[in-house]
Amino acid sequence: MNLSGKVAIVTGGNSGIGLSIVLELAKQGANIVIDYVAHPEATDDLVKQVIALGDQAIGVKADVSKVDDLKLLIAAAVEKFGRVDVMVNNAGVETRTSVLDTTEAQYEKVLAINLKSAFFGTQLAAQQMIKQGGGGRIINITSVHEDWPMPGNTAYCLSKGGMRMLTRTAGVELAPHNILVVGVGPGAVATPINLSTMNDPVLLGKLNAAIPMGRMAKPEEIGSVVAFLAGPGAAYITATTIFADGGIMQSSPGL
Numbered sequence: 001m002n003l004s005g006k007v008a009i010v011t012g013g014n015s016g017i018g019l020s021i022v023l024e025l026a027k028q029g030a031n032i033v034i035d036y037v038a039h040p041e042a043t044d045d046l047v048k049q050v051i052a053l054g055d056q057a058i059g060v061k062a063d064v065s066k067v068d069d070l071k072l073l074i075a076a077a078v079e080k081f082g083r084v085d086v087m088v089n090n091a092g093v094e095t096r097t098s099v100l101d102t103t104e105a106q107y108e109k110v111l112a113i114n115l116k117s118a119f120f121g122t123q124l125a126a127q128q129m130i131k132q133g134g135g136g137r138i139i140n141i142t143s144v145h146e147d148w149p150m151p152g153n154t155a156y157c158l159s160k161g162g163m164r165m166l167t168r169t170a171g172v173e174l175a176p177h178n179i180l181v182v183g184v185g186p187g188a189v190a191t192p193i194n195l196s197t198m199n200d201p202v203l204l205g206k207l208n209a210a211i212p213m214g215r216m217a218k219p220e221e222i223g224s225v226v227a228f229l230a231g232p233g234a235a236y237i238t239a240t241t242i243f244a245d246g247g248i249m250q251s252s253p254g255l
């Protein structure tokens with residue numbers, strides 16, 4: 001297994017893409033710290049699934065939009081497992097509001113959960129990786145919308161665009177420490193963030209028609225990309241984004 005003995009933190013790890021990332025990393029032998037803000041029972045269940053795969057896991061309740069909580073999260077990983085090898089900045093939300101009527105509260109929420117958490121998650125994980133030595137991997141879950149406009153989702157696009165430059169700039173800064181910073185850019189994935197689309201047959205039909213592969217991604221099809229990027233096969237990839245979008249970015253505007 002590619003990640004035996006490695007320790008990974010996954011923010012927003014108990015649902016959606018995060019949950020699949022946890023399982024795909026665990027399948028490769030990693031021990032996992034699962035960050036969550038709600039649904040402790042889902043976290044407990046996931047911890048059991050990781051243990052069933054032969055690895056160790058703990059759930060840590062931390063609101064990663066707050067730097068103090070992020071510090072607690074890193075400290076919990078170090079206390080339990082002694083180190084952090086892989087930091088996955090995955091937590092994310094969207095409001096689906098136009099630039100014309102997004103409120104200050106919506107703007108601040110999206111930017112704090114998506115971008116601020118990734119910035120300070122990167123900073124704090126990198127500090128720990130430098131302290132322990134031997135490099136590390138920081139993986140930012142962005143979106144095709146780090147680069148591609150999605151009308152009606154402006155704050156979200158802004159946050160993902162910020163993560164794009166965080167990945168590139170921090171990747172360059174941290175490369176001398178052998179800390180690789182990579183973005184993963186999914187397209188439309190069948191997760192709770194997209195439930196309203198998935199529950200609307202007309203919208204879902206439009207979305208599937210816009211995707212060259214004709215369907216949304218399964219969450220594990222994103223988790224497996226993260227597991228690859230955390231492993232030895234990705235030792236020379238940094239400061240860039242790997243897209244896993246079924247080709248949608250090359251076709252039409254975001255739906």
Ligand code: BGC
Pocket residue numbers: 094142143144145150186187188189193194253254255
């Ligand atoms: C967004 C989805 C959107 C998809 C494709 C994702 O980043 O979260 O709402 O459907 O991109 O446009």
